[in-house]
Amino acid sequence: MFDEVLVANRGEIAVRVIQACHELGIDAAVVYSDTDEHAKHVRQADEAVHVGSSAARESYLDQDAILDAARQVDTDAIHPGYGFLAENADFAAAVEESQFVWVGPSSDSMTTFGEKIRARQQMDRAGVPIVPGSTDPIDSAAEVESFATEHGYPVAIKATGGGGGRGLEVVDEGDDVDSKLQKARQEGKEYFDNPAVYVEKYLESPRHIEVQVIADEHGNVRHLGDRDCSLQRRQQKLLEETPSPALSADEREAVCEAARRGIAESEYVNAGTVEFLYENGEFYFLEVNARIQVEHTISEVATGIDLVAWQLRVAAGEELEFAQSDIQHRGAAIEFRINAENPSEDFAPMPGELTTYRPPRGIGVRIDDGVDENDRISPFYDSMVAKFVVSGIDRDEAIRRGKRALREAAIEGIPTTIPFHLQALDDEAFLSGDHTTKYVDEGMDID
Known part of the structure; x- marks a missing residue:
């Protein structure tokens, strides 16, 4: 196992990776920009290296600066989180050619799945339905x-x-x-x-269904069930849930097995998400996200498997220690993306200081965040404050728990998407599971 990992990211995903490192007995180093000098991920890390100005292209997207930081702290591996350089196959290749281990799928896999035509060809060869x-x-x-x-x-x-x-x-x-x-x-x-x-x-009213996968270098590939990400605005996800209320048991088994098979036949290693469009009882491959995703949390809650820890373990050469039959999907889980945005003003970003920040607690509630009270949501990066994740014995209980958690939260100093989420949990189309990817943009009257 690694002695130290450099987290080449910021915010809540950087904190999430730091936590996984510490649980595995690994030191965590991070990078930071001018704006993030006192950020939560810096406060929680064992080491921190300044990599540039507040502009992302001059800090978190500066490949040379990240590699220099890794050499400075003498780390063993680099975890890119999601966003920024996590989606850059050239950076992955640069890490692979260095003395450091890349915590993620190979640069070859990233290149294949980063180009939609090549990805469609790959999945078509594996017998996965494509549009x-x-x-x-x-x-x-x-x-x-x-x-x-x-x-x-x-x-x-x-x-x-x-x-x-x-x-x-x-x-x-x-x-x-x-x-x-x-x-x-x-x-x-x-x-x-x-x-x-x-x-x-062009599918006019599809659902967005995705399957979480994890694969090791020993040929083992597992799926962790499906997620429904259909509640979107302009193709940006707002809320995710597992399992999808739209799929029958047979459809769920078919789409999960298709994802597992497609990944297995592509020789993919590490965590990833296979995304599908679902319409009129048919599902079609959309793309592979060759990285950990924002909504990995609900798959972890539903299965009890720490995906970020397994990213690190797989990158260190370990073999998955659980069979597909060992993975049990328990109950239902929902993730609410709490962003510093004003839903009533077309979700306009509203950065600022968190003068009050008291997230909800209690049974069935998980909070992933990269901020504490009195921290600032920066205008230089995405507007995420936190992810509120709730779980229950079934979807109805998860929805009730979500309402309680959202109402219990106290966030002041900035507007957030909490009012939108509360409205969604009372919306008939959402409650019935009939919403599609077009619903928020075309059918939902946002207060």
Whole structure:
């Protein structure tokens, strides 16, 4: 096992990794920017290295500065958390070529799954259902129109390196296909340095279902069940739950096994998430997130397996010590993303000082955060304050517990998304499990 790990991140995920390190008897070093000199992750770490100014590109995204920090503290491994460099295959490769161990999937896996066409090809070979569409880049509007003639409108033009809605153009009958093709290419080049695009059938009202996986270098691959991330705003997740209220037992088994099989046949190692779109009783592969994700918490709560600790153990060469049949999914769990945003003003970010911060406690409540009272939510980074995670014997109990926890929380100095979450827990579409990824944007009247 490692003696020390450098956490190349900030906020609540940095704190989460530090906690896992300490439980395994590993020292944790961190990096910090000017703004974060006195941040919670710095206060909890064993060592801290300043890496640059408050701007992320000059600190947390500075690959040379991160590697220099690792050499300075003489660490054994680098854990990137999520966001920032966690999604950068070039940085993973640089770590792999250094004296440090990369805590995450290989740079080759990140490259494969970071390009949607290659990811679709990989999953198609593994027999995982993919949305009908091209498995090679397209070059002309005529190819889009030919595909639409065969499969019907609407269709989606997607940047192969895209994500979060960037590089995505939806084409309806009568639209100027060429202009949308060029726009998707332009965004792909601008945001992902890759202008290649492909076309696929556009699912108009899907659910977002994902499966947590963990794999070791000894050929063992396990899934930890499904999560439902359909409550989104502009393709950004707001609330996640497990298990999905939309799936039958047979559908759940099928989608989890498809995810496990796809990962196994790709020779993927470490933690990851296989994401699917689900509509009209069918599920289709969307993408693989080759890293730990924000919502890993509910999979941990539901299974009792510490995913971050296993990321470290797998990176150190250990073999998974549990079989698939050992993993028991208990009850239901919901994660609420508590952000410094004003839901009534189109979720506008509202950074500032936490003059009061008393998160909820009690049975079935877990809090992951990167702040304490009197800390500041910085305008330089994402607006997350904390993740409130609740669990219960079933979905109804988890919802009741969520209401209690959200009402019990005391946060002052900034607006938060708590009012939105309370509204969601009383919303008929959410309670019935009928909501889709479009519901918040198109059907929910936010107070």
